[in-house]
Amino acid sequence: MAAEVSTDVLVVGAGGAGMYAAISAARNGADVVLVDKSLISRGGATIMAQMTVAAAVGEQEPDHWTHHLRDTLEAGRGLCNEELAAVLCEEAPVRIREMEEWKVGWAREGNHLKQVMAPGHQVERCVYVDFLNTGPAVAKTLRTQLGRADNLRRAGELTVTDIIVDGDQVVGAVGLDVETGEPVRIEANAVILAAGGLTRLYQRNSASVNMGGDSYALALRAGAELIDMEFVQFFPIGHLAPRMVGMDPIMWDPFRYKLGGRLLNADGKEFVQNYGHAETTDKYTAPRDVVSFAILQEVAAGRGSPAGGAFLSFKHIPEDELRSAFGPVIDRLAENGIDLRERSVEVAPIAHYHMGGIRVNTRMETQVSGLYAAGEAVGGANGANRLSGNAISEAFVFGERAGRFAAGAAAGRDREWSDAAAESAVERIRASRDISATDYGPSLAGLLVDLQEIMWRDVGLLRTEGGLAAALRRIREMRREIGDRPSESDHRFALSMQDWFDLWNGLLAAETIVLGAIKRTESRGAHQRDDFPRTDPGQAQNLITRLEGDALCVETTALVKNPIAVEPLEANR
Amino acid sequence: MTQETAMLRVQRGGPDNEPTFDEFAVPYREGMSVLDALIWVRANTDSSLAIRYSCTNANTCKECMVKVDGKTVYACTARLGREPVTVGPLTNKRLLRDLVTDIVPPKEKLSLLLGRE
Numbered sequence A: 001m002a003a004e005v006s007t008d009v010l011v012v013g014a015g016g017a018g019m020y021a022a023i024s025a026a027r028n029g030a031d032v033v034l035v036d037k038s039l040i041s042r043g044g045a046t047i048m049a050q051m052t053v054a055a056a057v058g059e060q061e062p063d064h065w066t067h068h069l070r071d072t073l074e075a076g077r078g079l080c081n082e083e084l085a086a087v088l089c090e091e092a093p094v095r096i097r098e099m100e101e102w103k104v105g106w107a108r109e110g111n112h113l114k115q116v117m118a119p120g121h122q123v124e125r126c127v128y129v130d131f132l133n134t135g136p137a138v139a140k141t142l143r144t145q146l147g148r149a150d151n152l153r154r155a156g157e158l159t160v161t162d163i164i165v166d167g168d169q170v171v172g173a174v175g176l177d178v179e180t181g182e183p184v185r186i187e188a189n190a191v192i193l194a195a196g197g198l199t200r201l202y203q204r205n206s207a208s209v210n211m212g213g214d215s216y217a218l219a220l221r222a223g224a225e226l227i228d229m230e231f232v233q234f235f236p237i238g239h240l241a242p243r244m245v246g247m248d249p250i251m252w253d254p255f256r257y258k259l260g261g262r263l264l265n266a267d268g269k270e271f272v273q274n275y276g277h278a279e280t281t282d283k284y285t286a287p288r289d290v291v292s293f294a295i296l297q298e299v300a301a302g303r304g305s306p307a308g309g310a311f312l313s314f315k316h317i318p319e320d321e322l323r324s325a326f327g328p329v330i331d332r333l334a335e336n337g338i339d340l341r342e343r344s345v346e347v348a349p350i351a352h353y354h355m356g357g358i359r360v361n362t363r364m365e366t367q368v369s370g371l372y373a374a375g376e377a378v379g380g381a382n383g384a385n386r387l388s389g390n391a392i393s394e395a396f397v398f399g400e401r402a403g404r405f406a407a408g409a410a411a412g413r414d415r416e417w418s419d420a421a422a423e424s425a426v427e428r429i430r431a432s433r434d435i436s437a438t439d440y441g442p443s444l445a446g447l448l449v450d451l452q453e454i455m456w457r458d459v460g461l462l463r464t465e466g467g468l469a470a471a472l473r474r475i476r477e478m479r480r481e482i483g484d485r486p487s488e489s490d491h492r493f494a495l496s497m498q499d500w501f502d503l504w505n506g507l508l509a510a511e512t513i514v515l516g517a518i519k520r521t522e523s524r525g526a527h528q529r530d531d532f533p534r535t536d537p538g539q540a541q542n543l544i545t546r547l548e549g550d551a552l553c554v555e556t557t558a559l560v561k562n563p564i565a566v567e568p569l570e571a572n573r
Numbered sequence B: 001m002t003q004e005t006a007m008l009r010v011q012r013g014g015p016d017n018e019p020t021f022d023e024f025a026v027p028y029r030e031g032m033s034v035l036d037a038l039i040w041v042r043a044n045t046d047s048s049l050a051i052r053y054s055c056t057n058a059n060t061c062k063e064c065m066v067k068v069d070g071k072t073v074y075a076c077t078a079r080l081g082r083e084p085v086t087v088g089p090l091t092n093k094r095l096l097r098d099l100v101t102d103i104v105p106p107k108e109k110l111s112l113l114l115g116r117e
């Protein structure tokens, strides 16, 4: 039987990386299909990003991409794939300018792009769209370009559940039609995985509901490798309480950066300075990992806020200063009953970004012929810790490259769909037809909440061998419990089936983090072991994960080095 | 602190049946949204409840529109009070199931890609 859809290049996930990849593949001559489990451009992290995008365009002050690279490698604590990092930094300015041509509306100052400082950068390098509107503007701009491209079809509400590999060649994918609960077969010469990250696997996160690790599970099952999965970035002062609606939980960063909010424990005392870093109230200088660690230790010592974090107070800041810095946002806070003159808020670290991911070369190729990856799904460029602003640049740069190289590889090849290779994937979805609409087992949505709690408690900011071992046992138990096909079905708007696939993927992705965290017996960047508090120079190597049968295997591999001299700076404006 | 409860009356069913209503009791938390309550119901009481949402907090995806007491709102920014509320699907869109309607833009429909329309 023929597949329902046939194309040269299939792009999975329509965030910044997937949309860029689709546009790029189309302009390089390929027929393209772009799909998303949610709606095009709306389901992932891209549309939620509020702040900045790093690129050495050098308009604010002299800069050069080799300087951006130096800062990126430094933040990555020795683990970056230096080839990927170089590509990211060298091409970021090209993509920023292309987005400008597409009228994204980067903030300007006089006759140049406005660029601001962000933690870890040595020059004013980060562009943005006012006011706190970077993500929505980026999403809208790319979606408009999708509409202008030739040979590009796109559809929401299709959850890709398996990449289909015949022999050692990708031949397409199978997905779940969310509206009908039916399988959809898509024949393609090349597939680009741009399905985003995994921070939804943590109880406290900044994620959307579609960021549960599908990219990694799809790649593993297709035979591709993952790299450095133990590195999950936590954002130190995510919003915790009171419940605030209609606001991004990472919003306090610009507040603190601009105004200098005070971090206080339950005794009303500042504490960050007690953890090896002097922090003053007028400057916000302590590195993110230090602040996260300090909050955690205060909570452990019984000096946490009621909801289990720290207090962030702006009470010392005059109202007119608050207003002039954040005008309309102050009103939105008021709607949430938060008057910063009267009350402090509670903050705590939250899972925010994944450094680990699919292992690719600079052509964005995985080890499987025809399978590419782009965006947050890719691992390696940011090493053990990501520099702020690099994630959106990464989505653009890797997306553009994946589209270009995939189009090149797909051109002129015959399509070779194989029903035999796709059979088990199709059956997995069809099997749910036999389940009656009232036949609900243990709530899968509830199991996901359990997984989030385990990941937060035992695989979060501060890890121990005992905690990791307990998490591994429970995750493996849960993998057995859910079986190998959906156990619930709703036949129309198949959310329960979706829950099952979310768990199926999420549990596998979670296990890769745990295994990496067990194997890495040191503390480095975002991976902190209570029982191995120091960085071990002997472990300056990457961890590779692959799936063999049903079992995950982790082994070490040498770093990818690519020494590049830092160019002297000259004014280029 | 005593555990307070919020009550929701939620419309159920697809386009082919008369709608029915289910009542759900949800633990109340200061400032919680209608979406928080619906997510809690799926995880703890009835996972067959269909809702559509993505970003959950940021109010950027604009996927979660429903009717609360007859008024069109975003479920993620509509606050739940202590009074019971009735939650239903948008009435100007094709109903898929429970609270989910077809809000997919015409050029991005899967049925179009599949050549079904």
Ligand SMILES: Cc1cc2nc3c(=O)[nH]c(=O)nc-3n(C[C@H](O)[C@H](O)[C@H](O)COP(=O)(O)OP(=O)(O)OC[C@H]3O[C@@H](n4cnc5c(N)ncnc54)[C@H](O)[C@@H]3O)c2cc1C
Pocket: A012, A013, A014, A015, A016, A017, A018, A035, A036, A037, A038, A039, A041, A042, A043, A044, A045, A046, A047, A048, A049, A050, A051, A052, A053, A054, A134, A158, A159, A160, A161, A194, A195, A196, A197, A206, A207, A208, A210, A211, A214, A215, A248, A249, A250, A352, A353, A374, A375, A376, A377, A388, A389, A390, A391, A392, A393, A395
């Ligand atoms: C709240 C927030 C704020 C941020 N702020 C910044 C910032 O200021 N600067 C910065 O550089 N970075 C920021 N980041 C990080 C950055 O936004 C992301 O790393 C980047 O947008 C990822 O882009 P992406 O295209 O790879 O993934 P996403 O934008 O997450 O897109 C992935 C898409 O894949 C879809 N998908 C998932 N699984 C499947 C499947 N099985 N089948 C089909 N589709 C699927 C999802 O629905 C989603 O639409 C922020 C992140 C968050 C969460």
Ligand code: FES
Pocket: B053, B054, B055, B056, B057, B058, B059, B060, B061, B062, B063, B064, B074, B075, B076, B077
């Ligand atoms: S859940 Fe995204 S806007 Fe409501």
